[in-house]
Amino acid sequence: MATIVTEMSMSLDGYVADPSDGVDELFGWYGNGPVEIQTVSDMPPFRVFEPSARHIRETMDALGAVITGRRLYDITHGWEGRHPYDAPVWLVTHEAPDDPPPGLTVITDGIERAVSEASAAAGDGIVSVAGGLTAQSCLDAGLLDEIWIDLVPVLLGEGIPFFPGPSTAPVHLKDPYRTIQGTGVTHLYYRLP
Template sequence: MGKVVADMSMSLDGFVADPSDGVDKVFGWYGTGDVAVASAHPDITFQVSENSAEYLREAIADTGALVSGRRTFDLAEGWDGKHPTGVPVFIATHSVPDGWPRADVPFTFVTDGIESVIAQAKAAAGDKSVCVASPSIAQQCLEAGLLDEIQVAVVPVLLGDGIRLFERFKDLVVDLTGPRVIEGKGVTHLVYGVKSA
């Protein structure tokens, strides 16, 4: 089976969104270059630098399923039913939103905990990786020992406040390996392995 990978864009001071849940500053690198990288969403093409394009293509090709939290799902308005990864999406939630699930959309709502959502995503991903794209879910995966890798796209901005990628670790120390560093335009990609306890 593939890895479970947390993948987020983040400001230099550790925020994945501003206090109003805005992500324009941390996602800006997706439009800073000359190389087009198509997503599975018909309306989204990324314009990134050469190094970021290679990194992004590799990540897209290796992703077999995506895990998100309900808050991210709601803020993204369900990605209009078409997530840019084009893979099955699993939403960790306490309750299924009205109007979901939909037969024509590969989104699964999982209400019985982090272990269950990761197990279901891994089964769907097969030999490919599961991408965790939500800060609270990434933190829960770390606490449960379910995360294999952390990929952070660090952008050159200080937001000062907002939603932190890693915030609530009081009694948990997580040792990492790496990083592998890829410099792009307007972004530095850092890839860390998570050492098992």
């Protein structure tokens, strides 16, 4: 059975982007190290320290499907139908886009359907839910299995919160079942009960 996961780089004070939606302060760990990791996209390779390389490689190996919302879709054009970690993409949206890339599946009748289809495609692997609002609707629907936080040692003071108010708050997670200390980031793996 697939594991439904959302992962986010987050500042120590709980923000996933600065007030202008900038992520430079939070994504530094993807480019601060000596280990090169090439994705299937044409973006430059990640350059990370070994602990983070392990985290990324394992994620890439296990990833079976990606679910995204409309906002991230519009920014990335759905990664042209194939996520950089080499997985097919499901888009959850109210209205289908005009020119979805081949390989991308458009879902207009809710997150449950997207999770169901993506899970079937992922087998025993991981379904990654990308984008805060999509992750939150997944959380609210009780469909999320794990939350992975890439905790970055910076205080932003203000910005965009990870979960801007889950409908089911407070949401109790279990203690992290794994912690990887990287350089400029602490990878924390949490399971939902």
